[in-house]
Amino acid sequence: MDIGLTHYLVLSVLLFGVGLYGVLSRRNAVVILMCIELMLNAANLTLVAFSRYIFFYGQAIVIFSLVIAAAEVSVGLATIITFYRQRKNIDIKNINLLKW
Amino acid sequence: MHISSIAPEFIWAIWWLPLAAFAVIAPLIRPFPGKAEPASYISIGAIGISFILSCWLLISVWNTDGHQILVNGLNWLDITNGPIFNFGLLLDPLSAVMLVVVTAVSFIVQVYSRAYMHSDPSYRRYFAFISLFTASMLGLIMSTNLLSTFIFWELVGLSSYLLIGFWFHRPSAIAAAKKAFLITRIGDIGFLAALLLLYSKANTLDILALNSSAVTAVLSGGVLTLSALGLFLGAVGKSGQFPLHIWLPDAMEGPTPVSALIHAATMVAAGVFLVGRMYPLFDAAPHALTVVGIVGAFTAVFAGTMGLVMKDIKRVLAYSTISQLGLMFLGLALGGVWVGIFYLFNHAFFKALLFLGAGSINHATGTFDMREMGGLRKKLPCTCACFTLAALSLAGIWPLAGFFSKEEVLTAAWDKQPLLFIFAIITTFLTAFYIFRVVFMVFAGKYRGSQRLHESSKTMLLPMIILAIPALASGWLNANGGFERLFVSEGLATNSFWDGIVGMFTHPLPWISLATAGFGILLAYVMYIKVWVKPDRLKGNLHPIYAILTRKYWMDDLYEKLIAGSLLYRGVFRAAQWFDQVIINGATSGLASITKTVASRTSRTQNGALQLYALVAITGILIIALVVILI
Numbered sequence: 001m002d003i004g005l006t007h008y009l010v011l012s013v014l015l016f017g018v019g020l021y022g023v024l025s026r027r028n029a030v031v032i033l034m035c036i037e038l039m040l041n042a043a044n045l046t047l048v049a050f051s052r053y054i055f056f057y058g059q060a061i062v063i064f065s066l067v068i069a070a071a072e073v074s075v076g077l078a079t080i081i082t083f084y085r086q087r088k089n090i091d092i093k094n095i096n097l098l099k100w
Numbered sequence: 101m102h103i104s105s106i107a108p109e110f111i112w113a114i115w116w117l118p119l120a121a122f123a124v125i126a127p128l129i130r131p132f133p134g135k136a137e138p139a140s141y142i143s144i145g146a147i148g149i150s151f152i153l154s155c156w157l158l159i160s161v162w163n164t165d166g167h168q169i170l171v172n173g174l175n176w177l178d179i180t181n182g183p184i185f186n187f188g189l190l191l192d193p194l195s196a197v198m199l200v201v202v203t204a205v206s207f208i209v210q211v212y213s214r215a216y217m218h219s220d221p222s223y224r225r226y227f228a229f230i231s232l233f234t235a236s237m238l239g240l241i242m243s244t245n246l247l248s249t250f251i252f253w254e255l256v257g258l259s260s261y262l263l264i265g266f267w268f269h270r271p272s273a274i275a276a277a278k279k280a281f282l283i284t285r286i287g288d289i290g291f292l293a294a295l296l297l298l299y300s301k302a303n304t305l306d307i308l309a310l311n312s313s314a315v316t317a318v319l320s321g322g323v324l325t326l327s328a329l330g331l332f333l334g335a336v337g338k339s340g341q342f343p344l345h346i347w348l349p350d351a352m353e354g355p356t357p358v359s360a361l362i363h364a365a366t367m368v369a370a371g372v373f374l375v376g377r378m379y380p381l382f383d384a385a386p387h388a389l390t391v392v393g394i395v396g397a398f399t400a401v402f403a404g405t406m407g408l409v410m411k412d413i414k415r416v417l418a419y420s421t422i423s424q425l426g427l428m429f430l431g432l433a434l435g436g437v438w439v440g441i442f443y444l445f446n447h448a449f450f451k452a453l454l455f456l457g458a459g460s461i462n463h464a465t466g467t468f469d470m471r472e473m474g475g476l477r478k479k480l481p482c483t484c485a486c487f488t489l490a491a492l493s494l495a496g497i498w499p500l501a502g503f504f505s506k507e508e509v510l511t512a513a514w515d516k517q518p519l520l521f522i523f524a525i526i527t528t529f530l531t532a533f534y535i536f537r538v539v540f541m542v543f544a545g546k547y548r549g550s551q552r553l554h555e556s557s558k559t560m561l562l563p564m565i566i567l568a569i570p571a572l573a574s575g576w577l578n579a580n581g582g583f584e585r586l587f588v589s590e591g592l593a594t595n596s597f598w599d600g601i602v603g604m605f606t607h608p609l610p611w612i613s614l615a616t617a618g619f620g621i622l623l624a625y626v627m628y629i630k631v632w633v634k635p636d637r638l639k640g641n642l643h644p645i646y647a648i649l650t651r652k653y654w655m656d657d658l659y660e661k662l663i664a665g666s667l668l669y670r671g672v673f674r675a676a677q678w679f680d681q682v683i684i685n686g687a688t689s690g691l692a693s694i695t696k697t698v699a700s701r702t703s704r705t706q707n708g709a710l711q712l713y714a715l716v717a718i719t720g721i722l723i724i725a726l727v728v729i730l731i
Contacts, residue, residue, distance in 0.1 A: 020718065024711050096708030 287337015294330025
C-alpha cells in the first residue's frame with residue numbers, strides 16, 4: 001500500500017480527536033496536560049506531512065512549536081505541583097475558584 | 101476759524117480710550133487694595149479726551165462734503181468668496197451728535213460718581229464697568245456694520261446688566277438685573293432675526309449698503325417691512341417701549357449715576373439711534389414706520405400715566421424716560437431722523453440732570469421715597485435750582501431745551517397725524533404734571549423725614565451745574581436751523597437766532613403746548629402745594645384707576661404670573677422636565693438596568709468548570725468551521 005498525505009492527515013485527526021476527548025473528559029490534570037500535548041503533536045504531524053508533500057517550511061514551524069510545547073509543559077507541570085501542594089490532589093473539578 | 105479735519109487715528113481713539121480704561125482698571129488696579137482713586141482718574145481722563153475728540157469730530161463732519169467720514173476697519177471673517185464684514189467707523193451727523201452726547205454725559209456722570217460712590221467698597225469695579233459701557237456705546241454708535249452694531253448692542257446690554265446688579269448683595273438688584281437682561285433679550289431676538297433676513301436677501305450687513313439698497317428697491321416690500329419691524333423690536337426692548345418696558349423702572353435698582361447715564365441718557369436711547377441709523381430702510385417700509393409711530397405715541401401716554409402715581413422719585417423719572425423715548429419714536433416716525441435725534445439730544449441732558457438731582461437728594465435724605473421728603477428747598481438750594489430747571493425743561497416750558505424739541509415732535513404730528521398729535525399733547529400734560537408733582541413733593545412744604553439734611557459736596561454739585569447749561573440751552577442749537585441742517589442738507593432757509601427763539605409763536609401750536617404744560621404744572625400746584633384738591637381724596641374717588649396705575653396695568657403680573665409662571669414654568673418648563681425625567685433619564689436608566697439584568701443572568705455561566713469552557717470553545721470553533729466549509 002502506498003502511504004500518501006491523506007494517511008498522515010487521517011492519523012493526525014485521530015490523534016487530535018483522542019487528545020480532545022481526553023481534555024474534555026479526564027479529571028486528572030496531568031492526563032489533561034498529556035492530552036494537550038497529544039493535540040499539539042497531531043498538529044505538528046500535519047505540518048510535517050504538509051512539508052513533505054507540499055511545501056518545505058512546515059518543518060521549521062514544527063521546531064518552534066516543539067520549543068513552545070516544552071515551555072508550556074514546564075509551566076503546566078509547575079502549576080499542577082503547586083496545586084497539589086495546596087490541595088493534596090490534582091482533580092480538575094476542584095480547580096474552579098475563578099467564577100462569578 | 102478753521103479747524104483741520106480729524107485724523108482716523110483720533111477717531112479710533114474716541115472708542116479705544118474708554119476701552120483701555122476698562123482694560124487697565126479691571127485687571128491692573130483692582131488687585132491693589134486701598135488704591136481706589138486712580139481708577140476714577142483713569143476712567144475720567146479717558147472719557148474726557150474722548151469728549152474733546154468727539155467735539156472735534158463733530159466739527160470735522162460738519163465741514164466735510166456730504167457730512168460723512170468713513171474709516172476703514174478690519175475685515176472680519178475674511179474668507180475667499182465669503183461674506184465680508186467690515187468693522188469700520190461710519191461718522192455722519194447722527195453718529196457725531198450721539199458721540200458728543202454720550203461722551204459729555206458720561207464724563208459729567210463719572211465726575212459726579214466720584215463723590216456719589218465715594219464710600220462704596222466696589223469703587224473700582226464701578227469705574228471699570230462704566231468705562232466698559234462707554235466704550236461699548238461708542239462702538240455701537242460708530243460701527244459701519246449692523247453685525248458689529250449688534251455685538252456692541254449686546255455689550256451695552258451686558259454693561260447695563262452688570263451695573264443694575266452692581267449692589268449684588270441686594271436681592272432686588274439681582275432680580276432687576278436679571279429682568280432687564282431677559283426682557284431686552286426678547287427684543288434682541290427680533291434684531292437678530294432682522295439681521296439674518298437682511299443678510300440672506302441683501303447679502304451684506306453694511307449700513308450704508310442696506311440703506312441704499314432699501315431705497316433702490318433691491319429689497320422687496322415684505323422683506324423690508326419684516327426686517328424693519330425686527331430691528332424695531334430690538335429698539336423696543338432696548339428703549340423700554342410697550343410691551344417690553346417693564347425692565348426699565350426696575351433698573352433703577354442700580355446706582356443713581358448709572359441710571360442717569362445708561363437708563364436715561366444714552367443706552368435706552370440706542371433704540372432711537374438704531375431706527376435713526378436705518379431710517380432709509382424704515383422710510384422705504386411705511387408700514388413699519390407707522391408701527392414705530394403708534395408704539396411710540398402709545399408708550400408715551402401709557403408710561404406717563406404710570407409716572408403719575410409712583411412714590412419713588414427714581415421710578416417717576418424712569419416712567420418719564422419711557423414716555424419721552426416714546427415721543428422720540430413718534431418724532432422719528434413723523435418728522436424724520438433729526439426730530440427724533442434732536443429730542444434725544446436735549447432729553448439726554450435734562451434727564452441726566454434730573455437723575456443726578458435725585459442722587460443728590462438721596463444723599464441728603466437717604467431715601468428715594470418722596471413721602472419722606474419735602475421742604476428740601478431751603479437745605480438743598482443748589483440741587484433744588486438744578487432739578488427745577490431740568491423739570492421745567494422736561495415739561496417743555498419756553499425757552500428751555502425741552503420746549504424746542506417737543507415743539508418739533510408736536511409740529512410733525514400736527515402736520516401728519518392729528519390722532520397721534522392728541523397722544524403727544526396728552527403726554528405733554530402728563531409730563532408737566534408728574535414732574536412738578538415730584539418737584540412740589542420734594543422741595544416744597546415741610547420736611548417729613550428724620551435725617552439731618554445737608555447739601556451735597558461740590559464734586560456732585562459742579563457736574564449738575566454744568567449739566568444745567570445744556571438743559572437750559574441745548575435747544576437753542578436749532579434756533580437758526582443749525583441742528584436740522586446737519587441732517588437735512590438742502591432747501592432750508594436760515595433764520596436768525598432770535599427768530600428761532602420767539603418766531604414760532606405766530607403759530608397756535610406753541611401756545612397750545614405751553615398752555616397744556618402750564619395746566620399740568622398748575623394742577624400739580626393746586627394738588628400738592630395749595631391742597632385744594634386733596635390727593636388722598638382723589639385717590640379714593642378714582643380708586644379703580646389708581647389701582648390700575650399703581651399695579652402698572654398688571655404688566656408685571658402678566659409677565660411674571662401668566663408668561664413666566666403659567667406658560668413657561670408650569671407649561672414649557674414642566675414639559676421639558678417631564679421629557680428629561682421620563683424620556684431622557686428613563687432611556688439611560690432603562691438601558692442600564694437591562695445591561696445589569698442581562699449581565700447578572702449570563703454571569704451564571706461563568707461557573708469555573710474548565711472542561712465546560714473548553715467544550716464551549718471547541719463547539720464554537722466547529723460551528724465556525726462548518727459555516728466556513730458549507731458556505
